[in-house]
Structure formats: structure tokens, C-alpha cells
Amino acid sequence: MNTAPPADRARVEPLDLVLPTRTHRALAEAEYALGSLNESAQRFTDRSTLVLCTRIRDARSSGALAGEDADLVEALMFHLLVPRAPGDRVALADLLGRHPIGRFVLASAHGTERVAAGGPVDPALLGEISAILTSSEPSGAALPQRTALAAWAAGVRAPGPLSRVARIALAHLHLERLRPFPEANGHVARLFSSLEMVRTGLLRDQILPMSFWLDTHHREYRDRVRAVVRGGPLHEWIGFFADGLRAQALAQLSLVDELDGLRRAHLAVAPKPPSLRRVAGDLVTTPMLTHRTLADRYGVTAKTATQVTRRLVELGVLTSLDDRLYNKVFVCRPVVRLLTTERPVEQSERDGAVFG
Known part of the structure; x- marks a missing residue:
């Protein structure tokens, strides 16, 4: 649903917002939790499985994908984790492309490769991600949306005093307001946030399944987007988004600790x-x-x-x-x-x- 009136779509929020002290504290707590997760995950020299499962959990937690059974996930992990001959890559991509979870994994991996190569998370990349998610060819947006997306991209790159979490929160909000990819916009906005956290150094790897928290708080999420559209204070949205990052980072920290405990148990036997x-x-x-x-x-x-x-x-x-x-x-x-x-x-x- 497009909640923003046409005149609002090209507007870019200022990056020098004056935020309440309590919101600054929420942002600091989110960055601290993400930093703790970052460092804790370093105890595993190979984090590819953690990244893969984060992508799968993100896909399963979004909308109609939430009820996928464990057997499907196990089969997907087998196809992705067990090494295969180079010639099998095309066949694997075709297999994954037949299922929503597989397409999400492909889209996320595509974005990660671009970011690892030093590329920006810009409208062109988001268009490619949307095309993978919907099994379609990349297509250009209508002129008003192209103008709005150009303004959005300029806002993402513009210098300013806001923290990385605050900037990602605002950019995510704008993608939801603009809805430039109507068939996959929710996925695109979430993948943008995930990739931008890696690009800006908040995380070294995609190990934060943000979708679970957002979907658990879906009603409040939508209400807060609408509140901004109606002229509500941006700092409330930023605080909400920061709280979500913090909460999910703490949950992931618990996961990493449990995995480490399981490793110690395996070594003991x-x-x-x-x-x-x-x-x-x-x-x-x-x-x-x-x-x-x-x-x-x-x-x-x-x-x-x-x-x-x-x-x-x-x-x-x-x-x-x-x-x-x-x-x-x-x-x-x-x-x-x-x-x-x-x-x-x-x-x-x-x-x-x-x-x-």
C-alpha cells in the first residue's frame, strides 16, 4: 500500500535533524549491540553458514513465507552448503529461482557481492535485487519515481552529523514511502538495510535477520510509517528502528553464544x-x-x-x-x-x- 502522497515522494529528510537525548541514547545502544554482535561472531572463522541462515530466516519471516517447513530449509541448506562442481552453479541458481526463499537468498547474495566489490547500495542495485525477487527483468521506474529515487540516493550519500543507524532508519523509511518496487518493496527495503549495515561497517557480515523483529512488530511498523507521512516526528521512527536493531542484535548474540556452547559440547564428547x-x-x-x-x-x-x-x-x-x-x-x-x-x-x- 502506498501511504505517501505524490508530492511527498521526492522529499528528502534533512540529515542534520535535532534529535532528543533519549533518541541519541537509543541509537548509541543499537550501535553498541551491533558492535558486540560483530565481535562475538569473530570467534567463528567461517561465518558463511551464519550468513546463509540469516538470509533464510529473513525470507521465512516475511509475509507469506513465514510458514515454510524445516524439511524445505534443510534441503535448501544442503544445496547451498555442500560444494559442487563449477558447472553446477547455473543449475543451482535455476533451482533456487523457483522458490521465494531461494530467490531471496540469490538476491541477498547478489547485493553482498556488489557491496564486497565496493559498490553502493543505490537504485540500480535495488532494481536488480527486485528483479531477482520477482523473477523478472530489471525495469526502470516511472519518471516521478526515478526523480524521487535520485533524491533518495543523494540523501543516503550526503554528509551529515546523523549516526549510521539513524541514516539507515531514514533511508529505509523513504523506501517504504516511495514504494518504487511495488511487487517486492518490503523485501527490497529490508535488504537495503541489511546491505547498508555491512557497507557502512556496522557489521562485517549479513548476520542480523531484521525481518523477524519487523514482522513481529508489523502493526506498529506500519503505524509509525503512516505517522511520519501525516507529519509526525521523525525521531519517533528513528527510535523505533534503532530499538529493533538493538533487540535483534541481542537475540543474535544469544544465538552465537549457544552455538559456541554446542561446539564445546561436541569437543567434549x-x-x-x-x-x-x-x-x-x-x-x-x-x-x-x-x-x-x-x-x-x-x-x-x-x-x-x-x-x-x-x-x-x-x-x-x-x-x-x-x-x-x-x-x-x-x-x-x-x-x-x-x-x-x-x-x-x-x-x-x-x-x-x-x-x-
Whole structure:
């Protein structure tokens, strides 16, 4: 639904807003929580699984995608986590493109590649993301929207004293008001925020599933967008957005701590030999494997890989996905459950939240 009148769409909010002290505190708390998450995640040298599952959770938490079953997620993770031949990349992209969750993962990965290469999160990139999400060709917006998007992009890049969180909050708000990608605008706005947090250095990786918090507070989210359209104070929206980042960052911090605890538990039941211990300790970042991928990753023989998986199955750490005699796929289901299950934000985590 387009909540902004046409005359409002090209207006860019000033980046030198005078914010109440309480809103500044909310922004500082959000940045601190994001910084803590950033540092805590560094205990994992390979964060690709955490990034992948963040993307999946973001997709599942949005609108009609919220009810996808665990089997689908497990299958998706298998296709993305188990290494494949270079020629399979096109086939994998085609497979993912057939499902909304897969398209979201592709769109997010596309944006991440552009940001990693030093590119801006600009209207051109957002148009490409929208096209991936809707399985369509990138198309130009109508002239009024192009003008509004140009003003939006200029506002995102313009210098000013506002913090990174405040700037992202305002840019996200404008995307919701402009609605330049009507078929996928909500996804686009959320992916913009996720990518911009990485581009500006708030996070090193896409490890914050913001969609869960936004959808949990969907009614308030919409009410606050409408309130700004009607001329309400911007600092209330900024405080609301900052509170969401803080709450979700705290939930992710809890997840990282639980994953680390699970790693320690795996090491405790598999103290030796060294090959078994290495694989057991790494399952929190590589929860799916085959004999071949294990042998390639750790430089061990096929016989050793078979012995390791057999022992981990006996210990209850790994489970075979099927009953095949050959080319078995093994999964550490406690890790998959932790990574893909939505984590409610406790009320205590919202204490002290400031909406202005």
C-alpha cells in the first residue's frame, strides 16, 4: 500500500535533524549491540553458514513465507552448503529461482557481492535485487519515481552529523514511502538495510535477520510509517528502528553464544583422535557434509572420513539424511535447528527502549 502522497515522494529528510537525548541514547545502544554482535561472531572463522541462515530466516519471516517447513530449509541448506562442481552453479541458481526463499537468498547474495566489490547500495542495485525477487527483468521506474529515487540516493550519500543507524532508519523509511518496487518493496527495503549495515561497517557480515523483529512488530511498523507521512516526528521512527536493531542484535548474540556452547559440547564428547575432534568442533559452521567434502576439507583419506562420520553418528552428533549406502549426506540437526528457528525477543531485552 502506498501511504505517501505524490508530492511527498521526492522529499528528502534533512540529515542534520535535532534529535532528543533519549533518541541519541537509543541509537548509541543499537550501535553498541551491533558492535558486540560483530565481535562475538569473530570467534567463528567461517561465518558463511551464519550468513546463509540469516538470509533464510529473513525470507521465512516475511509475509507469506513465514510458514515454510524445516524439511524445505534443510534441503535448501544442503544445496547451498555442500560444494559442487563449477558447472553446477547455473543449475543451482535455476533451482533456487523457483522458490521465494531461494530467490531471496540469490538476491541477498547478489547485493553482498556488489557491496564486497565496493559498490553502493543505490537504485540500480535495488532494481536488480527486485528483479531477482520477482523473477523478472530489471525495469526502470516511472519518471516521478526515478526523480524521487535520485533524491533518495543523494540523501543516503550526503554528509551529515546523523549516526549510521539513524541514516539507515531514514533511508529505509523513504523506501517504504516511495514504494518504487511495488511487487517486492518490503523485501527490497529490508535488504537495503541489511546491505547498508555491512557497507557502512556496522557489521562485517549479513548476520542480523531484521525481518523477524519487523514482522513481529508489523502493526506498529506500519503505524509509525503512516505517522511520519501525516507529519509526525521523525525521531519517533528513528527510535523505533534503532530499538529493533538493538533487540535483534541481542537475540543474535544469544544465538552465537549457544552455538559456541554446542561446539564445546561436541569437543567434549569427541576428544580424540585429532581428525574426529577437528570435524566435531567445526560442525557449528559446517553442519552438513559428505564423505567427499569432509576428505577434501581436511585433507584426509576416504577411509578416515568414513570412520569420522561413523563415530560422530554413534555419538549422536551427526545424523544421516537418508538410508543410501553411498554418497550419504550427514547433518548436525541441533546446529540446523539453532540456525533456522526464530528466536523470540524477550521483554527484558526491550527494557529501556526509546521511541522519543
